[in-house]
Amino acid sequence: MWGILGNWINAILTIAIISFAVPGENIFYRIAEYIMIGVTAGYAVVQGIRVVLNLGISPMMGGQAYMLLPILLGLLVYTRFSKQYGYLSRWPIALMVGSGIGVSIRAIPEVDIMNQIKASFLPIVGVNWDVAVSNIILLIALLSTLFYFFMTVEQKGALRQISVVGRYSLMILFGAYWGSQLMTRSTMFIGRMSFLIKDFLFPLLGLG
């Protein structure tokens, strides 16, 4: 029974949200929207409680008494609601920001710059002519795109032409992003329509 009820609630909420598209904003959409906000917030709370229990409280009870300090510092996050003590909430945020910056920028030079530059040195001799031409095109696209963002030199004359090539290279990139967006967006909706048709309507109508 709970399974059937769940299926119906699933379908009703899905149709309520989709109803925003065709008739426009309406009360059913609003109700579904606020339900979504509520469950998402509730889920996050439970997950937060679980992590605090597993990472903080259980180890502390199990002998790692020093975990009391991070727990107390973590509670400072809630001081942001106080005008008088709100500055204390910046401390745990600062640690999160600092740690996040540290772990990311330490590897960026290798991952995003050095290895990428190394991989751009592609062969143009000793390969088929079409591969050689393609490799040159890749290099032109790369260098012109980098140059397009070069603001320290005035882009005029021949330099401006490189910048124009860079702009067109970026248009190729944005065209690719646009094309791939369509697939992502359609896939989301196909998932919901698949549920509505195959998992809700077909069983309701007794179809295969």
Next chain:
Amino acid sequence: MNENKGIFDKIENMNVRIIYILIIICIAIPIIRPVGLPIQISESTMSVYDFIEKLPEGSVVLVGFETGAAGWPELGPQLNIFMQHIFDKNLKPIIVSGNVDGAQLAEMYTIPQMNKPGKVYGKDWVNLGYIAGGESGIAAFASSITSITPRDYFNTPVENLEMMKDIKSAADFKLAIVCSWGTPGHSDYLRQYTTNFGVPLIVGAQTTTVPGLVPYYQSKQVVGYTSGLRGAGEYEVLTHHPGYAVASLDAASSYHLVVFVLIVIGNLAMVAKRFTTKKEVT
């Protein structure tokens, strides 16, 4: 002439609800009646398949369910088919997620669908649940698994799981697979697992992120990638497990065709309007 211009104006300013209804119809029809368009396998998907095929039995594979329910229609089919291939090859997956509900999606939507005869939780696969803290959390997990996930998704202490007895850090992984909806994403995994510990990385990508991912594949920092629903469909064909992705690609084709036709109509209307206006002026 004014009438023609009026028609083109009407086309350009067509009520969007008509477009919305058209979209619903063009997606619904292929779902009700699939056509079965053939799917060609791309080089990047083949790279993924070949790599997993060559892994020795018993290899530990980290699988990052870095998605929520919102991204599941696109990433779920990829994760499902990757997990099925992993089970078919008798590899040992460790499921984690930097998203609050990724691990739950794995338990509710992926694991029940898997064909895994004789496989036992804790011995053949584990779900270590949610890793909080974004890239910092991932960095901690990579250095010392139990520092950040002392208990698994079911609240069992990790040291009690048979599979985890000899697995202490990312150095023990033979492969990492990430399917990400945002962050943590393939960049975080590249920085923390691949660069730091030399773990090969496979990406099950949202199609939107593919343009940004291809340079990493070309530079061989990423072993291979699959692109969204299309990639999942290709992988289902490769592994002889045709399923949801293969069945849904017809609807995707239909949508793409309709949008392309709409764009062409819009541009033709614009050109025709300009042409008509020029003629009036002359």
Next chain:
Amino acid sequence: MSFLRSRYINVAIIFTSAFLMIFTYFFKVQVLSDAATLVQKTVSLFAAFTLVLGAMNLTLIAYRQVQKKAPTAPFSVLAIVVMLMMIITGLIPPLMNSPQFNWMYNNIQAPTDSTMYAMMVFFVASACFRAFRARSKEALVMLVIGSFIIFTYAPIGAIIWPGLPVIGSWIEKYPMTGASRGFSIGVALGGLGIGLRIMLGREKAITGE
């Protein structure tokens, strides 16, 4: 006490933690590596505490709306009720794994979450129809390339013309890769710059006034 309010404490925390992470990446000193892992674990804990902030904000907003008798007050109350249901079912043992919690996730959270994002399919299609016009050479390039990419991903492309996915794949592999790489390198350099600025306390938005 005013010293505690000083932004230099924030800057010191950011710099020390970031420097610790960077140092332990390049130099393996066991004591510092252990300290870095402890900091990362602490950050995870802090992130868990921040997960509750959304719920607290939602509650505050709902309270204010009910006080003011705003028209959206009933909806806010509904959100709070549903939120509490989710929390209560989540706390039923086993934690976050009870049948009631799974039921709520499967039939309420997952469908609403995914359908909300799925709505973009309509707006993308209508935006493409209304706004995507080849008014300039750049827009034409973007349109043509995008069309090739569309038919590379959609299986129907190969049916319309087998050359479509071939050309699309070539575009992805060469010119698009070059442009994307240039873009990524630029973003990486910018990211490094911003990271260093924050570490050195030059970004007042992060460290406070």
